[in-house]
Each structure stands twice: as C-alpha cells, then as structure tokens.
Amino acid sequence: LPKACIFDLDGVIVDTVPAHFVAWKAMADELNIPFTEVDNEQLKGVSRTESMKRILAMGGMTKSNIEIEEMTTKKNHIYVEIISKMTPDDILPGVVEFLDLLDDNNIAIALGSSSKNAPVILEAVGLAHRFPVSVDGNQIAHSKPHPEVFLLGADRLGLSPSECVVFEDAISGVQAAKRGNFKCVGVGDSTVLSEADVVIPDMKNIDLTIFDNL
Numbered sequence: 001l002p003k004a005c006i007f008d009l010d011g012v013i014v015d016t017v018p019a020h021f022v023a024w025k026a027m028a029d030e031l032n033i034p035f036t037e038v039d040n041e042q043l044k045g046v047s048r049t050e051s052m053k054r055i056l057a058m059g060g061m062t063k064s065n066i067e068i069e070e071m072t073t074k075k076n077h078i079y080v081e082i083i084s085k086m087t088p089d090d091i092l093p094g095v096v097e098f099l100d101l102l103d104d105n106n107i108a109i110a111l112g113s114s115s116k117n118a119p120v121i122l123e124a125v126g127l128a129h130r131f132p133v134s135v136d137g138n139q140i141a142h143s144k145p146h147p148e149v150f151l152l153g154a155d156r157l158g159l160s161p162s163e164c165v166v167f168e169d170a171i172s173g174v175q176a177a178k179r180g181n182f183k184c185v186g187v188g189d190s191t192v193l194s195e196a197d198v199v200i201p202d203m204k205n206i207d208l209t210i211f212d213n214l
Ligand code: BG6
Pocket: 009, 010, 020, 043, 044, 045, 046, 047, 048, 051, 076, 113, 114, 115, 116, 117, 118, 137, 170
C-alpha cells in the first residue's frame, strides 16, 4: 500500500469542471473565439493565467499582461459566483467513502490543486479537515504539468514521491504526477488519460485493490 494519496481537487473531489467551463466559455464568447468542452479538456489542471493565454492562442490572439489579468479576474468572478452556492452535495460520489477507507488503513491524505480557490471550496463542501496537508495554486510558482504542486505535497508529508499515489482527472495533472515520479490513478476517460498508470471512470466503489496494479 502507498503511505499517502495526493488528490487533485477540481473534477476528482468536487464537481467544479462544468463551472470552470461555463466561466471560460463566457470569456471566449466575448472574444468571439470558438470554445468547446473538448477544448476545455486541455485547460484542466492549468492555472488561471495560463488557461486564458491558451484560449487566446486558440483564437490566434495575443493580449497584454494587464488585459490578461483583467480577463482572468472577470472569469474568476463568474466562477466564484457559481461555486459560492456549493454544499457537501457537490462532493463527487465515492469520495468520502474512499477517504474513510484511507483513514482506516493509516494512509495519509493530501491535496494537490492548481486552484487558488481550493481553500474556499474545501470549506464550502465541509472537507477542509480531511486534508491536513493541502497544497494549492496560492503556494506554487509553476502550474501542472510542472510537478511542483505534488512534490511540495510529498515534501510536507515527509514522504518521497514513490511512497505516494496521485489521483488526477486532467491530462496536465497526470503529466505532472509522472514527471514527479509519482504513481498516478487517472479519474475519467482512459483514452484521454492514457499516460496514467491505471484509469478509473469515477471515484465510486474504489477499494484497496486499486493499488495492486501500480
Ligand atoms: C484547476 C482546474 O484545478 O485549477 C483549472 O482544473 C483551473 O480548470 C485551475 O483553471 C486554476 O483554478 P482557479 O480556481 O485558481 O482559477
């Protein structure tokens, strides 16, 4: 068994992927840049500023840093408006049961998220106390696919990457885990997350056999 599991937040612990999509789509519409859920797949796990730059690149546009800052602030207002209504009902199915199972087996739990909104979201859904080690977008210089967020998490746990398993729904997040020498469970579509060591469709009904094939 691993000594710890490090979880991504958006799309693994909480169902915020649609809210991010709606908010980015609003920004893309303003710029007349076509933007679909397939495009959004590339933004998962990526920081706010980098996401904005990627949308602009999709439209063949460039903007000044100040304009990018204004647009990301606006996107975040739309996003925060949606997530401000979050409750424990927005925790993805199976998550609480799996965290309980890890606790019962003395496997440590940590968060590794690119989001600056992570602390607010964890509070809103009532899970803050389940993540004594929590690394988020406020604490890192390099967004996924850079491994910094997970390496810092392992460091705070006092463990090496090989002792931890990362759970990720984003291509960039799986890449970050692998670059950091972590084992990685992909959560979602196995064709999209083909770089993960194992892929599960969602967090439902996971047991300790998940670690057998890592
Ligand atoms: C990641 C999300 O967890 O956090 C991305 O998958 C998001 O979609 C990134 O852009 C940054 O989030 P925030 O909340 O700081 O804008």
